[in-house]
Amino acid sequence: xxxxxxxxxxxxxxxxxxxxxxxxxxxxxxxxxxxxxxxxxxxxxxxxxxxxxxxxxxxxxxxxxxxxxxxxxxxxxxxxxxxxxxxxxxxxxxxxxxxxxxxxxxxxxxxxxxxxxxxxxxxxxxxxxxxxxxxxxxxxxxxxxxxxxxxxxxxxxxxxxxxxxxxxxxxxxxxxxxxxxxxxxxxxxxxxxxxxxxxxxxxxxxxxxxxxxxxxxxxxxxxxxxxxxxxxxxxxxxxxxxxxxxxxxxxxxxxxxxxxxxxxxxxxxxxxxxxxxxxxxxxxxxxxxxxxxxxxxxxxxxxxxxxxxxxxxxxxxxxxxxxxxxxxxxxxxxxxxxxxxxxxxxxxxxxxxxxxxxxxxxxxxxxxxxxxxxxxxxxxxxxxxxxxxxxxxxxxxxxxxxxxxxxxxxxxxxxxxxxxxxxxxxxxxxxxxxxxxxxxxxxxxxxxxxxxxxxxxxxxxxxxxxxxxxxxxxxxxxxxxxxxxxxxxxxxxxxxxxxxxxxxxxxxxxxxxxxxxxxxxxxxxxxxxxxxxxxxxxxxxxxxxxxxxxxxxxxxxxxxxxxx
Ligand code: C2E
Ligand code: MG
Ligand code: MG
Numbered sequence: 267x268x269x270x271x272x273x274x275x276x277x278x279x280x281x282x283x284x285x286x287x288x289x290x291x292x293x294x295x296x297x298x299x300x301x302x303x304x305x306x307x308x309x310x311x312x313x314x315x316x317x318x319x320x321x322x323x324x325x326x327x328x329x330x331x332x333x334x335x336x337x338x339x340x341x342x343x344x345x346x347x348x349x350x351x352x353x354x355x356x357x358x359x360x361x362x363x364x365x366x367x368x369x370x371x372x373x374x375x376x377x378x379x380x381x382x383x384x385x386x387x388x389x390x391x392x393x394x395x396x397x398x399x400x401x402x403x404x405x406x407x408x409x410x411x412x413x414x415x416x417x418x419x420x421x422x423x424x425x426x427x428x429x430x431x432x433x434x435x436x437x438x439x440x441x442x443x444x445x446x447x448x449x450x451x452x453x454x455x456x457x458x459x460x461x462x463x464x465x466x467x468x469x470x471x472x473x474x475x476x477x478x479x480x481x482x483x484x485x486x487x488x489x490x491x492x493x494x495x496x497x498x499x500x501x502x503x504x505x506x507x508x509x510x511x512x513x514x515x516x517x518x519x520x521x522x523x524x525x526x527x528x529x530x531x532x533x534x535x536x537x538x539x540x541x542x543x544x545x546x547x548x549x550x551x552x553x554x555x556x557x558x559x560x561x562x563x564x565x566x567x568x569x570x571x572x573x574x575x576x577x578x579x580x581x582x583x584x585x586x587x588x589x590x591x592x593x594x595x596x597x598x599x600x601x602x603x604x605x606x607x608x609x610x611x612x613x614x615x616x617x618x619x620x621x622x623x624x625x626x627x628x629x630x631x632x633x634x635x636x637x638x639x640x641x642x643x644x645x646x647x648x649x650x651x652x653x654x655x656x657x658x659x660x661x662x663x664x665x666x667x668x669x670x671x672x673x674x675x676x677x678x679x680x681x682x683x684x685x686x687x688x689x690x691x692x693x694x695x696x697x698x699x700x701x702x703x704x705x706x707x708x709x710x711x712x713x714x715x716x717x718x719x720x721x722x723x724x725x726x727x728x729x730x731x732x733x734x735x736x737x738x739x740x741x742x743x744x745x746x747x748x749x750x751x752x753x754x755x756x757x758x759x760x761x762x763x764x765x766x767x768x769x770x771x772x773x774x775x776x777x778x779x780x781x782x783x784x785x786x787x788x789x790x791x792x793x794x795x796x797x798x799x800x801x802x803x804x805x806x807x808x809x810x811x812x813x814x815x816x817x818x819x820x821x822x823x824x825x826x827x828x829x830x
Pocket of ligand 3: 735736756758759792
């Protein structure tokens with residue numbers, strides 16, 4: 267791999283281009299025509315692409331610009347590692363070449379050969395990088411097919427992933443009980459970095475021998491660079507004993523002993539999961555949990571976690587289809603302004619009635635969407651729908667705003683403010699008709715991230731207002747009330763529900779109202795279910811009220827009563 271610092275000049279010199287810029291333009295045009303091609307900034311954010319790239323990756327220019335390259339890669343440790351490697355190379359000003367697995371917008375995998383070229387300015391600071399890609403899926407498929415034919419992993423001699431799945435399918439058909447164990451060597455990538463390629467081979471070889479020695483009668487497979495699996499009838503305690511066995515049997519690399527430890531998950535058929543897809547997903551998910559908690563443990567998940575996982579796997583799968591086929595809906599919850607006694611805004615809430623899973627509540631949906639990254643797609647969908655709605659009210663002469671809930675994860679995208687402004691323009695919604703609701707958790711994270719604060723201020727300058735949702739629900743720092751452009755705060759439902767029975771809660775609410783007002787922040791209350799609550803909150807000086815006592819969330823077709 268070259269270690270030169272590349273600038274356009276270097277590139278032009280190395281390509282012996284004399285007639286700048288025409289020849290260079292021709293080379294660029296040729297590259298663009300012949301290859302998938304895109305440009306990323308120093309943080310890996312996509313700045314532009316050619317149509318070949320869009321076609322293969324299934325992204326539209328509107329969606330992909332501003333996304334980070336992570337969204338083009340499968341959500342796996344080995345991919346993340348390679349992604350980091352590429353970015354580190356580019357950051358140093360070095361060209362990176364190699365093969366990489368990617369995934370399309372709908373999650374389908376394909377392989378490319380990459381040439382990544384950093385473009386530096388006179389100070390050798392990387393401005394952006396050109397990524398040129400050629401698809402090699404066929405070549406990879408051929409290689410996989412050869413491996414499948416041989417049923418073995420060529421590097422370790424263990425069974426291939428394909429063969430392991432075949433064995434599991436067979437056992438499922440014959441209803442033979444087994445435990446699927448997924449193992450990964452802790453700190454593998456750190457160990458790898460400390461060693462050269464040959465040592466990595468020795469490490470893998472030694473580890474394989476230990477697996478074979480401890481589990482002589484089990485099926486053992488290699489599932490990824492650092493992922494091994496067993497299909498075994500052995501008991502949990504025996505499998506867990508592998509950790510002690512590793513401690514007692516260090517591997518030797520160049521005469522130095524290295525004590526390995528592993529993270530592992532055990533998924534039992536039929537007790538924990540019943541289909542191949544669910545077994546594999548559950549194993550993968552519980553292994554991630556073990557790693558997140560520090561590793562060095564082989565464990566199994568409790569029963570309720572397994573049933574939650576199965577539902578989660580289904581939700582992830584169905585949500586992709588629902589987003590693609592626009593099966594989500596938006597309902598609107600009226601908010602009354604206490605001074606004018608009129609509805610002055612509606613809170614937009616996402617709804618999903620899945621054909622397969624039934625009603626999936628936002629409380630279940632949003633956390634899963636946040637973890638899988640699909641929250642951005644939900645956010646854009648709800649924003650587009652609600653801004654169209656608000657634009658319509660505006661055109662009809664109604665001064666009514668729309669409140670949209672956004673998650674902090676969406677604001678981690680550096681282009682979020684730009685996306686919101688674009689949606690406002692495209693839908694014809696005036697910026698001052700949009701209010702963004704953020705939760706306290708969001709505010710706490712925003713406080714620590716300058717780019718989020720800046721984006722919020724940028725939107726605020728355009729006229730977009732921010733509401734602090736679920737106020738009082740658990741995060742003590744109030745610094746964000748100073749730092750963030752918050753116009754209203756919404757007292758959390760739990761206070762409202764407890765207020766009539768508890769005098770202390772009443773006083774707390776009064777305190778929140780005067781805190782808000784002293785900072786010139788409007789104070790709203792949510793979750794109002796009785797006339798008594800509404801009256802008391804109004805008497806305490808709340809500026810806005812919402813809750814089932816006023817109305818349940820309504821479909822667009824049910825809103826006509828408010829527009830006559
Ligand atoms: P939230 O933003 O605090 O929304 C208010 C929630 O309280 C809604 O639940 C609403 O249906 C419910 N609610 C309103 N009045 C009453 C009442 O009087 N009594 C009771 N028991 N509940 C009431 P929903 O729609 O299930 O949403 C739950 C949460 O999910 C929302 O809390 C919000 O944080 C999140 N959410 C909903 N839609 C979206 C969305 O499009 N994007 C994001 N990021 N989050 C959303
Ligand atoms: Mg809300
Ligand atoms: Mg709330």
